[in-house]
Amino acid sequence: MNPRWTLLKRNLLDFWQTFRRNRMGLVGAFLVLTAVLAAVFAPLLSPYTPTETMRDAGGRALTFAPPSVHAPLGTDDAGRDVWTQLVYGARISLTVGFLAGFIAMFIGSLFGITAGYFGGWVDNLLMRITDVLLVIPDLPLILVLVATVRQLDLKVSPLVILVLVIGLLYWTSTARLIRSQVLSIKERQYVYRARAIGAGNWHIVRRHILPQIMPLIVANTVLILSTAILIESGLAFLGLGDPTQPSWGTMLNFAFDRNAVTNGAWWFYLPPGLAIIWATLGCVLLGNVLEEMLNPRLASHHLEGEQSIVTHPPAPFPAREGGVAKSDGG
Amino acid sequence: MNRRDYLLRKIFFSLVTLAIVVVLNFVLFRVLPGDPVRAVIGRNVRISADTQQALREQFGLDRPVFPDQFLTALGQWSRGNLGVSWSLRKPVGEVLVAKLGNTLLLIGLGQVLSIILGVALGLLAGWKRKTAVDVGALTFSLIAWAIPTFWLGIILLAAGSTWLGLPTGGIVSPSNVGKPLYTVLPDVAHHLILPTLTLTILYMGEYMLIMRSSIMEVLGEDYILTAKAKGMSHWQVLRRHALKNAMLPIVTLIAINLGFTVSGAIYVETVFSYDGLGKMFQTALVKQDYPLLQGAFLLLAVSVILANMLADILYTYLDPRVKAA
Amino acid sequence: MTSLPLLRVRNLSSEFVTTDGTVARALDDVSFDVHPGQTVGLVGESGCGKTTTLLSIMRLLPVSARITSGQVLFNGTDLLGLSEADMRRCRWKELAIVFQGAMNALNPVMTVGEQIREAILLHDLMDSSHATRRVDELLDMVGIAASRRDQYPHQYSGGMRQRAMIAMALACQPSLLFADEPTTALDVMVQAQILELLQKIQKLLGLAVVLVTHDLGVVAEVCDAVVVMYGGKVAENGPVDEVYNHPRHPYTQRLLEAFPDLNRPAGSLATIPGTPPRLNALPPGCRFAPRCHKAFDRCHIEAPVETGLGRGHTAACHLLEKTEAAK
Numbered sequence: 001m002n003p004r005w006t007l008l009k010r011n012l013l014d015f016w017q018t019f020r021r022n023r024m025g026l027v028g029a030f031l032v033l034t035a036v037l038a039a040v041f042a043p044l045l046s047p048y049t050p051t052e053t054m055r056d057a058g059g060r061a062l063t064f065a066p067p068s069v070h071a072p073l074g075t076d077d078a079g080r081d082v083w084t085q086l087v088y089g090a091r092i093s094l095t096v097g098f099l100a101g102f103i104a105m106f107i108g109s110l111f112g113i114t115a116g117y118f119g120g121w122v123d124n125l126l127m128r129i130t131d132v133l134l135v136i137p138d139l140p141l142i143l144v145l146v147a148t149v150r151q152l153d154l155k156v157s158p159l160v161i162l163v164l165v166i167g168l169l170y171w172t173s174t175a176r177l178i179r180s181q182v183l184s185i186k187e188r189q190y191v192y193r194a195r196a197i198g199a200g201n202w203h204i205v206r207r208h209i210l211p212q213i214m215p216l217i218v219a220n221t222v223l224i225l226s227t228a229i230l231i232e233s234g235l236a237f238l239g240l241g242d243p244t245q246p247s248w249g250t251m252l253n254f255a256f257d258r259n260a261v262t263n264g265a266w267w268f269y270l271p272p273g274l275a276i277i278w279a280t281l282g283c284v285l286l287g288n289v290l291e292e293m294l295n296p297r298l299a300s301h302h303l304e305g306e307q308s309i310v311t312h313p314p315a316p317f318p319a320r321e322g323g324v325a326k327s328d329g330g
Numbered sequence: 331m332n333r334r335d336y337l338l339r340k341i342f343f344s345l346v347t348l349a350i351v352v353v354l355n356f357v358l359f360r361v362l363p364g365d366p367v368r369a370v371i372g373r374n375v376r377i378s379a380d381t382q383q384a385l386r387e388q389f390g391l392d393r394p395v396f397p398d399q400f401l402t403a404l405g406q407w408s409r410g411n412l413g414v415s416w417s418l419r420k421p422v423g424e425v426l427v428a429k430l431g432n433t434l435l436l437i438g439l440g441q442v443l444s445i446i447l448g449v450a451l452g453l454l455a456g457w458k459r460k461t462a463v464d465v466g467a468l469t470f471s472l473i474a475w476a477i478p479t480f481w482l483g484i485i486l487l488a489a490g491s492t493w494l495g496l497p498t499g500g501i502v503s504p505s506n507v508g509k510p511l512y513t514v515l516p517d518v519a520h521h522l523i524l525p526t527l528t529l530t531i532l533y534m535g536e537y538m539l540i541m542r543s544s545i546m547e548v549l550g551e552d553y554i555l556t557a558k559a560k561g562m563s564h565w566q567v568l569r570r571h572a573l574k575n576a577m578l579p580i581v582t583l584i585a586i587n588l589g590f591t592v593s594g595a596i597y598v599e600t601v602f603s604y605d606g607l608g609k610m611f612q613t614a615l616v617k618q619d620y621p622l623l624q625g626a627f628l629l630l631a632v633s634v635i636l637a638n639m640l641a642d643i644l645y646t647y648l649d650p651r652v653k654a655a
Numbered sequence: 656m657t658s659l660p661l662l663r664v665r666n667l668s669s670e671f672v673t674t675d676g677t678v679a680r681a682l683d684d685v686s687f688d689v690h691p692g693q694t695v696g697l698v699g700e701s702g703c704g705k706t707t708t709l710l711s712i713m714r715l716l717p718v719s720a721r722i723t724s725g726q727v728l729f730n731g732t733d734l735l736g737l738s739e740a741d742m743r744r745c746r747w748k749e750l751a752i753v754f755q756g757a758m759n760a761l762n763p764v765m766t767v768g769e770q771i772r773e774a775i776l777l778h779d780l781m782d783s784s785h786a787t788r789r790v791d792e793l794l795d796m797v798g799i800a801a802s803r804r805d806q807y808p809h810q811y812s813g814g815m816r817q818r819a820m821i822a823m824a825l826a827c828q829p830s831l832l833f834a835d836e837p838t839t840a841l842d843v844m845v846q847a848q849i850l851e852l853l854q855k856i857q858k859l860l861g862l863a864v865v866l867v868t869h870d871l872g873v874v875a876e877v878c879d880a881v882v883v884m885y886g887g888k889v890a891e892n893g894p895v896d897e898v899y900n901h902p903r904h905p906y907t908q909r910l911l912e913a914f915p916d917l918n919r920p921a922g923s924l925a926t927i928p929g930t931p932p933r934l935n936a937l938p939p940g941c942r943f944a945p946r947c948h949k950a951f952d953r954c955h956i957e958a959p960v961e962t963g964l965g966r967g968h969t970a971a972c973h974l975l976e977k978t979e980a981a982k
Contacts, residue, residue, distance in 0.1 A: 139593035144627045148358045273481035281476040301549035304718040553762040561746035650807040
């Protein structure tokens with residue numbers, strides 16, 4: 001068998017064994033997986049379509065109907081089934097989040113590797129760009145960008161604009177992380193050796209650096225997904241989503257605008273929020289566990305309880321009033 | 331690094347960032363939208379060709395974009411002339427100033443509360459690592475991180491107004507407008523409870539996490555072992571040796587968080603119809619009031635950049651390693 | 656030695672629980688004595704338990720570690736039997752420690768003077784104004800101008816930081832000073848100065864010192880007795896002259912051969928093949944056996960016990976058990 005494959009398999013097995021022991025990671029993986037499955041199999045999970053209005057026997061729309069057998073999560077202001085909107089909304093929320101997250105990851109990794117590997121002015125320039133992006137308040141910047149792009153009357157879906165804006169702005173943390181990792185790998189012996197025997201930059205990056213930072217990139221991508229899903233929901237809530245293809249955030253925008261709160265229609269505004277938490281929490285748990293497994297933290301610190309002494313001193317010492325501090329030579 | 335050099339570098343960086351924001355603002359609102367007259371006076375206003383031409387000359391729109399138009403815009407902005415809001419028919423500068431106080435009040439309250447609570451909780455969690463306090467604090471911050479701000483606002487709004495009879499929005503009840511201060515103040519406080527609570531929960535998680543990891547890192551340092559070897563109790567070590575060192579990252583975080591703080595204000599003010607910059611920003615977005623949007627963005631970005639610079643300067647006074655040398 | 660020992664460490668064992676749940680036996684049955692005014696060298700390769708020994712005695716091990724058996728008799732009182740509060744009163748007033756020079760042992764955001772003063776005030780030795788004067792005296796004693804009292808550690812050079820650390824250790828007039836590789840990471844000239852300072856202060860104050868080092872030359876120069884540790888156990892222990900002239904444990908013999916001696920041609924510099932054992936995967940039998948050039952079957956099965964060789968000299972090796980029994 002190919003020795004590289006054997007090595008990979010051994011590492012993966014090792015990884016899986018550690019992962020399985022980690023409950024947080026399993027919970028995270030479960031949350032993410034169920035959300036993805038709901039999105040993929042949305043039509044199987046509901047007999048209705050998200051735009052279908054439910055009517056009573058008299059043909060009137062069932063607006064703000066509380067949960068029932070027919071509509072497990074009730075209906076919205078136009079009588080549409082909330083559960084159906086929720087599972088179809090997963091498609092939009094997750095697609096926008098995942099695409100934006102992947103763009104951010106790609107740009108971040110590219111910039112991080114370039115900055116870390118080449119150093120010098122390239123590094124300086126890229127790091128200053130991330131500094132600037134870090135200082136400018138992100139939400140106002142996004143809103144302004146989206147508003148401008150909309151003014152241009154490009155014939156593209158608002159969702160495409162969201163994907164691009166989020167993806168093009170949220171790569172800085174990834175870039176910094178990857179850069180510092182590349183900086184340390186670059187100094188390792190085998191990279192020097194590879195360079196000494198005349199390997200080119202591209203070869204070194206592809207064969208020596210990329211395999212080393214790949215796990216980090218994966219862990220970081222999962223974390224970025226959570227950010228992207230959250231940001232998308234916020235922007236959609238502010239009315240920047242596509243009303244014809246509602247994501248969870250757009251659902252909340254509708255719910256809020258159409259007074260679900262004052263109408264006491266909790267089944268309209270609770271589920272989308274919980275769904276967002278479900279997906280983001282899943283990504284955070286999964287990402288953190290992956291990160292921790294690849295990059296173990298400090299085991300303990302100096303004030304963590306008192307040192308335990310399990311030994312039993314043979315016999316109490318007779319002369320010990322107020323501790324040793326007072327007993328001179330006793 | 332020399333402290334003066336450090337400060338100069340930070341100030342230089344802030345100026346560069348400011349310049350970038352100004353240029354970005356100019357490009358986004360004056361260059362990209364195509365017809366500049368429309369960008370200045372609004373899309374739906376009907377005006378004669380003569381008036382258009384007059385406006386063109388007034389704003390220097392007949393001259394080249396760069397440097398003439400850019401310099402004109404720069405001059406106007408620096409005098410606080412940010413154009414006229416389409417939807418409100420008032421100068422943008424005036425509108426912004428009127429809303430600024432309300433937003434600062436909300437953000438300030440939220441920040442102070444979340445810093446105090448977050449730092450205290452983070453300290454406890456990091457010190458008593460892996461105990462129930464720690465697990466509880468971590469769970470809280472994890473969920474606080476995953477909750478969308480606006481949704482938390484909606485939930486608190488629904489719960490607070492239904493069960494506690496708290497107001498659902500605004501700053502002051504309409505019946506109390508123009509009443510003496512002693513009736514207005516309690517009313518304002520009443521209105522502030524829910525938005526402040528939302529912001530506090532939102533910001534607190536992050537302060538807690540940073541404080542927790544910061545205190546854990548500090549407690550792993552050698553000088554903590556020295557302090558313990560001196561015969562100090564855990565509490566003494568924590569108070570005298572760990573606290574100040576662990577607090578340093580918080581100062582930086584407050585600065586970095588300012589941008590995030592602004593995002594929180596936009597969501598929370600929108601949900602609670604709180605009459606501040608954030609709500610105004612959202613309204614301007616919905617009504618496509620570009621001059622207002624542009625002015626608000628400029629104001630927010632400049633404030634955050636300046637506040638960041640102040641935090642950097644403050645930091646040099648707190649950390650002797652930067653202060654001297 | 657005619658005096659009663661100031662510190663008697665008896666069969667001290669401690670262990671660490673590592674993150675993957677295995678137990679590392681960091682110290683196993685460590686015993687040695689320190690007499691008043693004596694300097695004892697604690698030597699061995701890194702990871703052999705030197706620092707763990709000091710931290711165990713002061714009860715400063717991290718929470719992942721625990722002491723499993725033994726006694727630490729200080730002036731006849733077992734420190735392991737004290738309450739935590741009593742132990743705190745004892746630290747620094749009776750036993751002070753100077754950490755590795757490379758360590759970040761001074762608080763970066765407190766002035767050096769304040770850190771020394773703090774120790775004096777903590778143990779209620781004098782009032783605030785006297786304490787400040789005492790700080791100046793202490794700094795003077797280690798050769799630091801009083802004018803630098805209110806400076807921060809980063810304004811000091813590495814050597815000065817170590818001097819300040821020594822001044823701080825002397826603040827409460829302890830009778831026993833632990834010095835954990837006090838010269839590591841300092842340049843050679845400064846190393847010599849710090850050692851000289853330690854010696855001067857030891858003579859001046861009649862301190863007992865336990866010096867942890869991996870430099871056998873330093874031990875020969877400064878110490879009265881030496882404890883050679885290997886893999887968490889004491890390999891050999893005795894007066895410096897005895898041990899250096901008649902090393903009985905193969906590990907000590909190899910160490911001394913590895914140590915450059917001006918009387919020997921440079922070519923014969925020996926090194927010990929292999930690496931020290933991992934403490935969570937110790938070999939059965941003698942811990943040095945896998946690297947020992949004299950090891951025989953029994954060494955790999957059974958751990959040797961300490962054998963008295965007279966004149967305070969002991970060593971733990973099966974070869975000695977045989978020869979001692981034959982006598």
